[in-house]
Amino acid sequence: MQKSDVLLEIRNIQASYKEYPALNNVSLDIKKNTVLGLVGESGSGKSTLAKVITGLLQADTGEVVFDGEMLYSKKKHLHRKQQCKQIQMVFQNPEGSLNPKHTIEKILSDAMLFHKITDRAHVKEKCQEWVQRMELPEDTLSRFPSSFSGGQKQRIALARALCVSPKFLIADEPTSALDVSVQLRMLQLIKELKREMGLTILFISHDMGVIYDICDEVAVMKDGKIEETGEKEAFFAKPKTEYGKLLLDSVPTLPYLE
């Protein structure tokens, strides 16, 4: 693999909460235009890795290189604003990224104006485009986050993340709180937007059916370490490690595989 094919290089990251070592020498390459599924049991360090990539948590050692540029190393934070624009995140709980006191119009326009995606004269039009793209109700822009269903809130959070035209999206269990039909539509939307926007995605999930549906590659985490990585098809056909095998064996059904 050529270096230029890689969007995000994570090199030897160690990260801890006080004395607790949550990430132990994690290295991972994420290729441009791919969806990498990050799986592993609860507490294995998946969200911690996401926090390090987004800069929410400072790593103790290691480096993160984004699109050939050092994002940070040796506790130094570089290119903070650039990082905010290029790397966006959606969480299991969309409320976390939606200010309850702001209308959806304010939430979307503040993000686009801050990152200079458009100017004041055109921002409302852009907000409206996102409402349509996300198949949200017509009156969405004048409403507050609490007035939407879980699935709608998650689509607003996705619009909030993608309206600033990031290159990289971290999706941390974005569909796990949704019922199955709403979950399927959300996954379809993510796939469509990935194609349209040329996004690279780190998709964290416990659901191996969802991972199979949306990902190109899989990385397995256990106890703060990467156990194995590989192409999705190869992983699902024959995991390289006992733990990978255990994860697949513990899945009762894989509806997306049928």
Ligand SMILES: Nc1ncnc2c1ncn2[C@@H]1O[C@H](COP(=O)(O)OP(=O)(O)OP(=O)(O)O)[C@@H](O)[C@H]1O
């Ligand atoms: N703020 C925190 N303070 C102390 N320990 C934490 C904190 N956040 C996470 N941890 C610990 O770090 C380890 C990794 O947690 P993390 O949330 O990254 O796991 P995860 O793989 O994302 O789990 P899940 O799948 O349940 O979301 C766990 O043992 C967790 O208890």
